[in-house]
Amino acid sequence: MTARGLEHMEIGAGRTWRRFRRRRGGLVGLGVVVILLLTAFFAPLIAGNVPIVCRYQGRWSAPAIVETFRRVPVVGQWISPSKPFGLPSVDAKSHLSQEDVVFWPLIPFGPTETSSDSLRPPSSVHWFGTDRIGRDLASRMVHGTTVSMTVGFVAMGIATLIGLSIGGWAGYAGGWVDALFSRLIEVVTCFPVLFLILSVTVWLEPSIVNVMVIIGLTRWTSIARFTRGEFLRLREQEFVLAARASGAGPFRIAVRHLLPNAIAPALVTITFGVAQAILLEAALSWLGFGVQQPNPSWGNILRSAYVQLRWSPHMVYPPCAAIFLAVLAYNLVGDALRDAIDPRTETRTV
Amino acid sequence: MTDAKRETSPKAEAPLLSIRDLKTHFPIRKGVFSRVDGHLRAVDGVSLDIASGRTFGLVGESGCGKTTLGRTILRLTPATSGSVVFDGSDVLSLSSSEMRKLRRDMQIVFQDPAGSLNPRMTVGSIVAEPLVIHRVARGARLRARTMELLERVGLNADDRLRYPHEFSGGQRQRIGIARAIALNPKFIVCDEPVSALDVSIQSQIINLLSDLRASNGLSYLFIAHNLAVVRHFCDDIAVMYLGKIVEQAPADRIFDSARHPYTRALLSAVPEPDPTRKRSRIVLEGEVPSAISPPTGCSFHTRCPFATDRCRAEIPALEPKTGLTNNHRVACHHADELLQFPTNDDAPTTSLSATL
Numbered sequence: 001m002t003a004r005g006l007e008h009m010e011i012g013a014g015r016t017w018r019r020f021r022r023r024r025g026g027l028v029g030l031g032v033v034v035i036l037l038l039t040a041f042f043a044p045l046i047a048g049n050v051p052i053v054c055r056y057q058g059r060w061s062a063p064a065i066v067e068t069f070r071r072v073p074v075v076g077q078w079i080s081p082s083k084p085f086g087l088p089s090v091d092a093k094s095h096l097s098q099e100d101v102v103f104w105p106l107i108p109f110g111p112t113e114t115s116s117d118s119l120r121p122p123s124s125v126h127w128f129g130t131d132r133i134g135r136d137l138a139s140r141m142v143h144g145t146t147v148s149m150t151v152g153f154v155a156m157g158i159a160t161l162i163g164l165s166i167g168g169w170a171g172y173a174g175g176w177v178d179a180l181f182s183r184l185i186e187v188v189t190c191f192p193v194l195f196l197i198l199s200v201t202v203w204l205e206p207s208i209v210n211v212m213v214i215i216g217l218t219r220w221t222s223i224a225r226f227t228r229g230e231f232l233r234l235r236e237q238e239f240v241l242a243a244r245a246s247g248a249g250p251f252r253i254a255v256r257h258l259l260p261n262a263i264a265p266a267l268v269t270i271t272f273g274v275a276q277a278i279l280l281e282a283a284l285s286w287l288g289f290g291v292q293q294p295n296p297s298w299g300n301i302l303r304s305a306y307v308q309l310r311w312s313p314h315m316v317y318p319p320c321a322a323i324f325l326a327v328l329a330y331n332l333v334g335d336a337l338r339d340a341i342d343p344r345t346e347t348r349t350v
Numbered sequence: 351m352t353d354a355k356r357e358t359s360p361k362a363e364a365p366l367l368s369i370r371d372l373k374t375h376f377p378i379r380k381g382v383f384s385r386v387d388g389h390l391r392a393v394d395g396v397s398l399d400i401a402s403g404r405t406f407g408l409v410g411e412s413g414c415g416k417t418t419l420g421r422t423i424l425r426l427t428p429a430t431s432g433s434v435v436f437d438g439s440d441v442l443s444l445s446s447s448e449m450r451k452l453r454r455d456m457q458i459v460f461q462d463p464a465g466s467l468n469p470r471m472t473v474g475s476i477v478a479e480p481l482v483i484h485r486v487a488r489g490a491r492l493r494a495r496t497m498e499l500l501e502r503v504g505l506n507a508d509d510r511l512r513y514p515h516e517f518s519g520g521q522r523q524r525i526g527i528a529r530a531i532a533l534n535p536k537f538i539v540c541d542e543p544v545s546a547l548d549v550s551i552q553s554q555i556i557n558l559l560s561d562l563r564a565s566n567g568l569s570y571l572f573i574a575h576n577l578a579v580v581r582h583f584c585d586d587i588a589v590m591y592l593g594k595i596v597e598q599a600p601a602d603r604i605f606d607s608a609r610h611p612y613t614r615a616l617l618s619a620v621p622e623p624d625p626t627r628k629r630s631r632i633v634l635e636g637e638v639p640s641a642i643s644p645p646t647g648c649s650f651h652t653r654c655p656f657a658t659d660r661c662r663a664e665i666p667a668l669e670p671k672t673g674l675t676n677n678h679r680v681a682c683h684h685a686d687e688l689l690q691f692p693t694n695d696d697a698p699t700t701s702l703s704a705t706l
Contacts, residue, residue, distance in 0.1 A: 260470040
């Protein structure tokens with residue numbers, strides 16, 4: 001049993017990728033995910049009222065590029081904005097004249113930049129039209145991608161950390177520790193996340209950080225369950241006994257021997273979890289408990305579109321399509337990953 | 351192989367490993383509240399000594415507790431009672447940090463060469479792990495030592511960068527052996543190291559273990575379910591049945607003058623290469639009884655052709671018998687009577703029970 005049970009583990013990342021590649025749905029999903037992540041990271045270069053590169057009064061600068069890296073967490077806070085057009089609040093358009101060299105982003109409007117062109121339908125200037133206070137919808141969609149991807153990854157990052165620790169601990173220790181953590185997993189699985197967040201925002205400011213933390217604190221249960229199961233199965237394997245015989249302590253066994261062999265099923269759950277988190281953030285922002293105006297998010301764009309639905313239906317389509325596409329893409333990747341990791345589903349090749 | 355049969359008396363010095371009345375019982379739990387519903391007596395009162403430099407063979411059917419015994423000695427499975435003294439220290443009562451130190455001297459080679467190697471680690475890091483844990487070497491010295499170990503067991507130094515699944519069963523077992531000898535232990539439990547291998551590979555692995563014994567002065571507890579494998583490799587052999595040792599003697603004595611009916615049955619199952627030689631084949635009736643509710647008295651009485659009322663009531667002690675050397679001990683009430691019956695091939699092809 002031991003040899004056969006581990007057969008699919010032995011193959012490693014290379015073989016998994018080869019099997020993943022054979023699934024068209026997964027590849028399309030992966031392509032969309034990559035595009036979404038690139039969009040999220042390089043949003044200031046795609047849409048914004050900050051020039052990518054410009055020469056103003058004889059000096060060259062690249063404010064949008066600086067801005068892109070300024071948004072990287074932790075590292076970003078040590079980078080100062082490029083002068084004089086580094087901040088979206090500075091109206092670069094009115095300062096730059098014909099003589100200055102300027103490369104604008106593809107969509108030359110800031111996500112919070114208002115204009116008198118309100119509720120315009122899609123045109124060659126405003127690709128997706130404008131909203132009630134004249135903000136460019138395309139620009140808001142691009143910057144909303146950053147919010148959705150960040151929420152998806154940070155929330156699931158927190159969930160993964162908790163899920164792997166608790167599931168791993170329960171599975172490795174067994175006995176009453178396992179019983180205790182298993183009950184905890186069952187209780188947290190039953191939490192209605194949406195209402196939990198609603199109640200929390202009664203005390204705390206509704207903010208994107210709170211949303212991420214609460215999703216992370218409640219969505220770890222399936223990761224924990226999978227990890228626990230894998231740890232329970234693996235801890236009886238002879239290579240774990242061999243490590244114990246060599247004098248390895250519990251931490252080393254868990255991290256070096258069990259985790260690398262247990263991560264595959266958790267990875268699938270994490271991928272599905274990102275899709276769930278994106279959907280949850282959209283729902284919360286739609287209700288007004290997530291990202292606050294004027295900052296854009298797919299959820300709150302959809303909210304303002306909903307208010308204007310009767311008169312300006314054009315605003316509804318972009319956020320709906322984006323949410324649908326993102327959730328579908330992550331689910332396709334998760335599906336293909338599950339099939340690629342588990343050779344027993346080999347029979348079906350899409 | 352003759353180098354193994356050293357003439358040193360095992361009583362000359364204190365044994366390297368000394369086990370007294372060791373018991374390992376696993377609780378059987380049932381129901382919602384995990385009520386303990388009985389015990390599986392995997393190892394049920396085993397005593398044995400292994401002198402330094404000697405190889406002790408442990409033979410028995412699947413499920414007789416020999417693997418559990420090996421693991422209990424290394425404290426990989428908690429013991430229920432009894433004592434294990436290794437090199438002067440009581441293994442079962444050491445603190446975990448003292449135990450970790452002791453693990454440098456006692457190692458194990460597993461039966462399943464695929465399952466005992468972490469599929470996600472390179473061969474090099476598998477072999478080097480004990481050295482890393484015990485902080486024996488690091489950096490370039492660690493790499494050199496790893497390469498040396500791989501070459502010592504007959505693999506290439508370059509193999510350290512590959513993964514276990516790229517190797518054959520015999521090569522994987524060599525990797526397992528390299529890991530076991532990494533810390534220069536004094537004693538290795540070989541838990542059926544060749545049972546999962548092709549016959550042609552088995553002798554290579556046995557030869558490797560034999561070389562290491564000679565060069566490193568190792569002692570082995572060699573577990574097998576096949577007497578033929580242990581015959582030339584071990585100094586002493588014990589036969590285990592249902593968690594107990596039923597017969598124990600120097601290797602030659604087991605083959606020449608086995609006294610316990612179970613040992614004789616096992617011996618008669620060893621394949622005979624010469625088809626012209628006639629021999630008696632003892633086929634045991636029935637199944638091995640459950641270790642959860644072992645039979646009363648002698649645990650072998652349910653399948654023994656010589657069983658009497660005494661066997662059903664009284665547990666036989668493992669003790670020397672008349673007509674046997676002092677270091678040959680048998681746990682059978684009727685061992686003395688069985689003296690008259692030939693074990694060897696000269697006997698006509700009659701069933702043993704018919705002669706009685």
